[in-house]
Amino acid sequence: METMNTTLRQLIDYWDTKGVMLRIRREVDPYFELPGVISKKDGQPFYFEKVKGYQMPMVAGFGADRGLMADSMGIEEGQQLIPKMIDSIVNPLPTTKWATGPVQENVITKNIQLDRIFPICTYNEFDSGAFIVAGVLVVKDLSGQKRYTSIRRMQFYGGNRCGILITSPELREQYRQFEQAGEPMEIAIMMGVVPAVVLSSQISTHLYHADKLNVASAMLGESLPVVQCKTVDLEVLAEAEIVLEGRMLPHVREEEGPFGELAGYYGVQSPQPVVEISAVTYRNQAICQTILPASFEEKLPMGLVREVTLLSSVRQVVPSVKDVHITMGGVARYHGVIQIEKRSEGDGKQAALAAFASDKDLKHVVVVDEDVNIFDPSDVEWAIATRVQADLDIFIVPGAKGSPLEPSHNLRGVTAKMGIDATVPLTEKENYQRKRIPGADFIRLEDYL
Ligand SMILES: Cc1cc2nc3c(=O)[nH]c(=O)nc-3n(C[C@H](O)[C@H](O)[C@H](O)COP(=O)(O)O)c2cc1C
Incomplete structure (x- = not known):
């Protein structure tokens, strides 16, 4: 070994x-x-x-x-x-x-x-x-x-x-x-x-x-x-x-x-x-060691630990949850992205609700299907851009508990939660066929240089 x-x-x-x-x-x-x-x-x-x-x-x-x-x-x-x-x-x-x-x-x-x-x-x-x-x-x-x-x-x-x-x-x-x-x-x-x-x-x-x-x-x-x-x-x-x-x-x-x-x-x-x-x-x-405050090195361990809790909580209500990501841009606590294999209509919103219930610090949660890479911010944005209708797929919970570590919470002492269900309606799957180049996954650019 x-x-x-x-x-x-x-x-x-x-x-x-x-x-x-x-x-x-x-x-x-x-x-x-x-x-x-x-x-x-x-x-x-x-x-x-x-x-x-x-x-x-x-x-x-x-x-x-x-x-x-x-x-x-x-x-x-x-x-x-x-x-x-x-x-x-x-x-x-x-x-x-x-x-x-x-x-x-x-x-x-x-x-x-x-x-x-x-x-x-x-x-x-x-x-x-x-x-x-x-x-x-x-x-x-x-x-x-x-x-x-x-x-x-x-x-x-x-x-x-x-x-x-x-x-x-x-x-x-x-x-x-x-x-x-x-x-x-x-x-x-x-x-x-x-x-x-x-x-x-x-x-x-x-x-x-x-x-x-x-x-x-x-x-x-x-x-x-x-x-x-x-x-x-x-x-x-x-x-x-x-x-x-x-x-x-x-x-x-x-x-x-x-x-x-x-x-x-x-x-x-x-x-x-x-x-x-x-x-x-x-x-x-x-050898001395430091961790630059507010850098990824401070945020990543905090985010990973929160992912452990988030995954367990969402799994209780949406067993088909695949993976979760607490993003660095969201200060490793305010933004969550959840990937599910959607089995019934409502799974997306249910997953977001479970996330908010599990962690008072979460402010904005996006739920996506399994074809979206939750570790790639562009891919998540693409899902929001092409799969979300704001009047149907976004919900806001006003005045919930939040994190005093971020200044906008301290305006009123409470935090609004926003869930974005960026999953495709089950009945519409065929209209959301993601384009794909056969074999591209196996191509290594180095081999062509
Ligand atoms: C680099 C870094 C710096 C931290 N600085 C502090 C701090 O100054 N005060 C604090 O209470 N927590 C700080 N934390 C968070 C705590 O270490 C963390 O909440 C704690 O370990 C969670 O464990 P507990 O439930 O046993 O408190 C920091 C975390 C990291 C990664």
Whole structure:
């Protein structure tokens, strides 16, 4: 069996050999310049060899493209990611505990100055400072038995202190309970991990209650090794590049933001919890990692996880659903495209209704037949252009729940939902025969050059 790329270093070697990674040899400044370079090619893995002021290189864009994300896990087709994720949530593979691991080759517990150890970028014009945005946070659930991961951005305040933004109800509630007991909440943050670890961190704890590191192991087909942290009672990936250990302090808040958010606008400044780092551990010749905020790399894992939920929900009412796509242009949460094999009239609208019921953030849903490529925006637009009559095929639900992350919702605090049924009426199929050139599917242009 092919060796799996379970560590960032293996993946870098693999993609170097394949020539898919852009190596940036010129020195780049972590203050705007490095994010600016990443923004020039969304979906592209980058390796920055020289970051101004640092010995440590930095990577970005490793999980920014559906095909490459699949490739990083040894999966051939981007479309196979969703079935693989569903299987991995149902059949997770436990991690393996190691007594010691490379991530603890270097341990700093005194006089911690985070920005002297690794680069921390400043991203957007009006951001309130430098932010750590790609750390995979590890905590334990309320019972103290189960660990779970997520990504939470951290504003660097200086020394060993950061602000942390937590929007998920579970983690907020957990932190509240620690606060009530007057205790800090222990956390660990892993940087320099493969896309499977980032992707699995996005699985909703509320919906699946999965141990997300075990899900990542299942996605990779190999049990990931973990080690015990040095200053907190948590386990982290033994082969991550850098780990920060620390505590979220009880009853302490400091101003965090503004920051250029997922939807492409600035979020406001607000008081948020504060983290104090008690140890930084890292590998020899460690490689730092970032994820450009609001890039495909941030959106894709979120979108894929939403596709898992969407597919399951639609399948309950339209069993012949073939595939779903949460688009990047729709901020990986507001736009869904659903492909069905229509069996009865009404399947199209029913699928859209199921989608809205399953995810409050969805605003606009298009349902198409199986001959439309839902991953090609032009093909979806073509279906809308040639199969939709607005008075018959579009429905609007006014004033439903929506996502406060996008500004038009905040005009009234509610969101209208629009379903577009772009499927062909069953009785009309013969009038919608799609043209086709026999043999064209098998022609490879290279063979004619
Ligand atoms: C690159 C990236 C950055 C993210 N930043 C934040 C953040 O700053 N705060 C936050 O609450 N969620 C953030 N998220 C989303 C959470 O990580 C996600 O909602 C969470 O992992 C879902 O799991 P949960 O149900 O366990 O909370 C981010 C996600 C990604 C991919």
